Amino acid sequence: xxxxxxxxxxxxxxxxxxxxxxxxxxxAEAHLAECEKCRRRYRFxxxxxxxxxxxxxxxxxDELRVKLASLRIPLE
Amino acid sequence: MEAEPEDAQxxxxxxxxxxxxxxxxxxxxxxxxxxxxxxxxxxxxxxxLVQEAYARAFRSWRSYQPGTNMRAWLLRILTNINIDRGRxxxxxxxxxxLEANDYYLYDRLAAEDGDGVSDEQRVVERxxxxxxxxxxxxxxxxxRDVLVLVDLGDFSYADAAQILDIPVGTVMSRLHRGRRILxxxxxxxxxxxxP
Numbered sequence: 001x002x003x004x005x006x007x008x009x010x011x012x013x014x015x016x017x018x019x020x021x022x023x024x025x026x027x028a029e030a031h032l033a034e035c036e037k038c039r040r041r042y043r044f045x046x047x048x049x050x051x052x053x054x055x056x057x058x059x060x061x062d063e064l065r066v067k068l069a070s071l072r073i074p075l076e
Numbered sequence: 077m078e079a080e081p082e083d084a085q086x087x088x089x090x091x092x093x094x095x096x097x098x099x100x101x102x103x104x105x106x107x108x109x110x111x112x113x114x115x116x117x118x119x120x121x122x123x124x125l126v127q128e129a130y131a132r133a134f135r136s137w138r139s140y141q142p143g144t145n146m147r148a149w150l151l152r153i154l155t156n157i158n159i160d161r162g163r164x165x166x167x168x169x170x171x172x173x174l175e176a177n178d179y180y181l182y183d184r185l186a187a188e189d190g191d192g193v194s195d196e197q198r199v200v201e202r203x204x205x206x207x208x209x210x211x212x213x214x215x216x217x218x219x220r221d222v223l224v225l226v227d228l229g230d231f232s233y234a235d236a237a238q239i240l241d242i243p244v245g246t247v248m249s250r251l252h253r254g255r256r257i258l259x260x261x262x263x264x265x266x267x268x269x270x271p
Contacts, residue, residue, distance in 0.1 A: 044181075055208035056208060057228075
């Protein structure tokens with residue numbers, strides 16, 4: 001049988017993307033409840049995703065906003 | 077002469093639909109920009125790409141089906157332009173050993189804390205915003221497109237598949253690998269900065 005932590009690692013991305021089946025979810029959570037090592041790694045991955053999104057968030061310039069509005073096709 | 081008022085009516089309806097379309101598209105521009113910004117390497121390229129996408133969208137507004145996902149429709153136009161610009165010539169790199177493990181970044185960052193009991197949030201915050209922007213731009217295009225659409229743009233696997241015109245299975249595998257490459261780049265950045 002596969003090492004439960006290795007299996008848990010395989011389930012991490014689909015778990016955090018909410019695409020596991022109910023059965024797989026129960027299995028992953030049962031392992032996470034008893035394994036601190038995996039729990040910490042899941043928490044890290046979750047924090048990382050939030051952090052990357054925050055760090056990558058750049059707003060468009062006002063100049064671009066004006067340019068986009070000027071691209072509208074004038075009414076005849 | 078009866079056709080004339082009907083014609084006028086049709087034109088008026090069309091003008092109203094087009095104005096509505098343009099307003100809806102412009103209201104999404106901030107969200108479109110946030111995704112576009114990381115599909116390319118710089119703000120200048122992103123500005124240029126978004127402008128061309130909007131110009132094309134405004135010209136072909138009739139091909140948008142009202143009630144469908146306009147943000148995905150706009151991003152599809154934008155990614156097509158980006159691909160047409162010929163940036164696909166970059167070859168898919170070979171799998172690097174460092175990508176082999178989902179936990180690599182955490183293990184490297186947590187190891188620096190020594191005691192192994194660091195708070196995960198704090199470990200993440202050791203990375204700077206620059207580290208993240210640079211690492212994102214180092215992910216090869218095919219992987220980055222999917223990563224940016226799903227992780228920054230909040231598109232579902234199915235939407236990303238439709239935008240990029242690739243199968244959902246390919247979205248999933250590229251996403252998984254793209255996230256690993258991103259973490260490898262972040263680990264390298266963090267190690268370079270380590271005292």
